[in-house]
Amino acid sequence: MAPAAPRLVLGLLVLSLCCEACKKVIFHVPSELEADKLVGRVDLKECLQSADLISSSDGNFKVLEDGSVYTTSALSLSAEKKTFTIILKDIQEQVEKKIHVDLVEEEKKTPNTRHARDTVLKRTKRRWGPIPSVMIENSLGPFPLQIQQVQSDTAQNYTIYYSASGPGIDQDPKGLFYIERETGNIFATRAVDREQYPSFQIICFATTPDGYSPEVPLVHTIRIEDDNDNAPYFTQDLFEFCVPENSRPGVVVGKVIAEDRDEPYTLHTTLKYRIVSQTPPITPAFSLHGDTGVISVLLPQLDRELVPSYTLLVEVRDMAGQPFGLCTTGTVVVKIEDTNDNAPTFKQLQYETRVEENRVNVEVLRISVVDLDEPGSPGSGAVYEIIRGNDDQAFEITTDKNTNEGILCVTKGLDYEAAKQRILVIGVNNEAPYLLAPHSQQLSQSTCSVTVHVLDVDEGPVFKPCLLRLDVKECEDIGTAIGRYVAQDPETGNSEGIRYRIPPGQCNWVNIDDKSGEIRTVRVLDRDIGEMRRGQCNITVLAIDRNGKTGTGTIQVCIVPGNKNFPRLTQTDYIMCRDRNPISLTAQDGDEAPYSAPFEYRINDRRLASMWKLTPHDDNSWYLSPKGDIPYGIYEIPVSVIDNGGKIGENIVRVNLCDCVTPTECDGRTRQLAGGNVTLGLWAILAMILGSLLLLLILITICGCCGAGVMNRQVTDDCANHNLIISNTEAPGEEVMDHNIIPLQSTCDQGGYGVKTGEQQTFEMVKGRGHTLESVKGGGHQTLGSVKEGGGQTMMDTCRYSYSEWHNFTHPRLGEKVHLCRQDEEQKHSEDYLLSYNYEGKGSLAGSVGCCSDQHEEEALDFLDQLEPKFRTLAETCIKR
CATH class of the missing domain: 2.60.40.60 (Cadherins)
Incomplete structure (x- = not known):
């Protein structure tokens, strides 16, 4: 059978609480209670949050601040009362509340099994968890000193041995505590310093001889109770503070700070400060707050000139300043900072000095002042000024920073003939503004007079x-x-x-x-x-x-500034395209105003002035634009620019009026229009020569071909298909639209015409009976007849040419000319190439097309206006009447 459940000597609080706070609490406890045993714990905060006093109506019980209820002596529930009251009081709020406590004897149960016994043991442990132990630091003994006992309730049924481990036993500081094996008494072997070891937590064990542990290891706390063994100390050996002189009472000077190593928030560390003595021992100048250590001004008139600093001996004492508390003294030095409450005054009120006339930058006098403020500070630094007698600024006074003296110098030469003496009034102030001391009157500025005698010298002009x-x-x-x-x-x-x-x-x-x-x-x-x-x-x-x-x-x-420069145009060459937007002419003049802008522009040539106009834009620029639809060409326009001073600058503005969209498209070829002299270009002269040779060739061919009576011979179909188209006209046909085309005469009645455009010459030839028409471009220095004669055949008697002969004559020249036509001004190939057409029986009314055909009007045909007299008649025959 499992042993009977041990009797519970001390139990922890289990217990049932009344639903309503401050009414009743029930504790289940054993019938026999030992002294200093825990009965239970009550939640005091739930009843009264701020309780100052906690007491029990029954002296056999005591209540701690955490609500733990302990017995003060051994008692039995059968003989003693089972009810008492906990009284809570809040003194400030004058509130009192009560908690009624009932003690009920715990029922005894006998377990039948080992398992039940263990369960009861775990649930009903009482003596195995005592309250924390307390040991006073620096205890005098005697040692070993018993401080607590731990016991297990299982000792009623088993032989229990006790042991412990932890700090103070088998850890540093080792050997400070030990526990008796049989009784569970805990002893201390020596005194302990709380500041070094404020508490110990040891682990207690309860085991049977065979090693069985009926109890869970107990963590037991040994708290070292503080003893007031440490005096407070100041955090600094010397406190130094500064305060301006004439500060008002209550101004904070500084704060002294002290510390205490004893337990915080106890009387052992509750400190009080006070001033023990003051040096110099005159009227107390400062006060010290006893709780905070703050030093403030007490004397209404702190005068640095009288007392530059104070030394205070201060004391700090624990136990809230009680006489039995421990104390320490410290030193505080309060320096009085200077303020400018003393005005400077001259040592002398009158000075005399001499200086030669015309002397410059020479020292003539040094002046001294007296100032009671701190030397070297802005409150004593002198600032001198000449108040009267220096209207011409001939004198200057400065301050010597080392001696604080005023140095009077002559900055402009004095004239003896103008004034034999000068009287100056000099005043003095401080660098810092003057502060009026309490209970004092405002002082006027200190002044002195200086008489300067001017000495005559023989001076130059x-x-x-x-x-x-x-x-x-x-x-x-x-x-x-x-x-x-x-x-x-x-x-x-x-x-x-x-x-x-x-x-x-x-x-x-x-x-x-x-x-x-x-x-x-x-x-x-x-x-x-x-x-x-x-x-x-x-x-x-x-x-x-x-x-x-x-x-x-x-x-x-x-x-x-004079008018020495002529106004000039910044740019004189321009290109104007077909949109004919105005050109902005801008002039510059090296002169300054009023001999520069605004400028006036004029065109000097009457004929050009009728074709071009100038309109103002701004002071420097005018616009140049054509009047109406004037011809394309290059115009050299004389423009006069007149500056504001009337000086005229002559300029020649060269405008290339070009048939283009953008200036880059203009080929830049020279043209003269509107009254300029007509000149022939190289290609125009070459074209005239080629035209003349071609005309001479046609006349020779007519004489050779038709002089033998072949003029009456009818043209066969073969001749029509392989030779020039017949054109029995003596004037340009209707299809010839350009008045500058020169017709070519056929070598016989069969024929056609050639179109000469500049240096270009176009032949239209036909190939009949299923052949195609080809447009070729050939030179004017050879003829088809000469090609055929080169082949060893006579052409004058037949007036017929085979297709192969005509092709051999024209094809190389067509290839060369078409290749040239395929390159425009920017050396890019054009879209033209050799074209083949079916023969339609006569020349097309539309004429030739492409870059090799006749050019448009006003495009590179101005050379026709420059023909010499013997060529002008030939050109007029081609003009459509």
């Missing part, structure tokens, strides 16, 4: 004015008098005996007469020369009196 400006027109003639520059003796006020000269090494544009001081030009003044800086030149002039004393003056020669 003086130019009046010292800088003479002369304006000279640009491009003035050499030798032109532009002004006069003379000096005077300051003592006598006249210019007698003074000679003038210009030292070498300067721009040699002018010279000066050594006696009269008259200035004349020696070169043509030009603003564009590099020696002139922005159109002006400064020249130093010397004046020398009889005693050899020298004075200097400066002549500033300023060149007034």
Whole structure:
């Protein structure tokens, strides 16, 4: 049989709580309760969140802050009361609440099996989980000192041995604690420092001799209770703070900070601060907040000039400042920062000094001031100024940063003849603005007077004015008098005996007469020369009196812009296409205003002015455009540009009026229209020569062919099919549309015509009876007859040519000409090539087509207007009447 369930000596809280808080709590406990045993735990926060005082109505029970209820002495439920009350109080809110606790004896059960016994053991453990142990640090013993006992309820049925491990037992610090094997008593062997080891957690074991563990290992906490063994200490050996003088009471100076190694949030670490002493020992100047350590100004008048710094001895004490608390002292140094609350004052109110006339940049006097503010600070740095007597700015006063003295200097030469003495009033201020101290009156600025005696010296001539400006027109003639520059003796006020000269090494544009001081030009003044800086030149002039004393003056020669440049067009060559958009002509002029823009444009040629017009665009540009539909060609238009000063610039504007869409399409060939002289080009002359040779060849052929009586011979079909088309006309046919085509006479009654366009000549030939018509382009220096004669046959007697003979004559020439026709101006091949046509019995009324055919009007035919007299008659025969 399994042993009977052990009697539960101490149980943990199980227990049933009333549904409503602050009413009743029931704990199930054994009938016998030992002292200092846990009865149960109550949720105090649920009843009263902020409870200041927790007490029990029954002295046999005590209640901890976490709600744990312990017995204070051993008691039995059969003899003692089973009910008591927990009282909760909130002092600030004046609230009191109660919790009623009922203790009910736990029922005893006897398990029948080992399994049931183990279950009961696990559920009813009480003494195996005692409350954490407490050991006071630095305990005096005696040692070993018992601090707790752990017992297992299974000891009633088994022989139980106890053991433990963890920090303080078998871990560092080893040997501090041990547990008795038979009793479970835990002992400490020596004192412990809480600051080093605030708590220990050891693991306790309960086992039978045969190694059975009826209990789960227990984690037991040993807390070291703090002892006030550490005095507070300041975080710094010396605290240093600064505060401006004359600060108002309550201004924060700084904060001292102290720490304590004892347990936080206890009286052992509750610190209080106070000022022990102040140096110098005068009226307390600062206050120290006891809880925060903040130092503030207490004295309403902190004067750095009286006390530059204070030394405070401060104390910090724990236990909330109680006399029995531990304390430490520290040092605080408060420096008083300077403010400009003291105005500077002169050591003397009157000064006298002497200086020679005409001396420049010389020190004549040093002035000192007294300032009680901190030396070297902006509050004591002196700033001097001349208040009166320096209207001509002849004096200047500065501050010596090392000595804080005022240095009076002469910046312009003084004139003894003008004033024998000068009286100056000098004032002084500080670099920093003046701050009025409390309970003090505003001070006026400190001033002093300085009398400067001017000493007479024998001085050289003086130019009046010292800088003479002369304006000279640009491009003035050499030798032109532009002004006069003379000096005077300051003592006598006249210019007698003074000679003038210009030292070498300067721009040699002018010279000066050594006696009269008259200035004349020696070169043509030009603003564009590099020696002139922005159109002006400064020249130093010397004046020398009889005693050899020298004075200097400066002549500033300023060149007034003149009208020396002609306006010019920036571009003179233009191409105008068939859209005839206006051309923008823009002019430039090297002169400055008022001798440059705005410009006026004019066309000087009357005939061209009737064909072209000019319209204003802006000050610099005008538009050039044709009037009406004038012919294509190259026009050279004389355009005059007149600047604002009336100077005229002549320009020739060359306009190529071209039949093109874009300027790049214009072939650039020279043409002269609208009244220009007619000139023949190379190709026109060549065309005329070829035409003449062709005409001579036709006449010879007519004489050879038809002179023997063959004129009356009828033309056969073969002749018609293989030779030129018959054209019995003496004037151009209706199909000839161009008035510049020169007809060719046939060598017999059969024939056709050739079309000559420039250097090109086109023959139309037919091939009858199923043959095709070919358009060929041949040279004018050979004839078909000559080709046939070259073959050893006579052609004059037959007036017939076979197709092969005509083809051999024309084909090489056609290939050459067509190849040329297939290349346009940009050397790109055209779309033309040899074309074959069926014979239709006569020449086509449409004439030839393609690039090898007759060109359009006004395209490269202007050479016909330039024919010499002996060719003009031939050209007129081709004009359609």
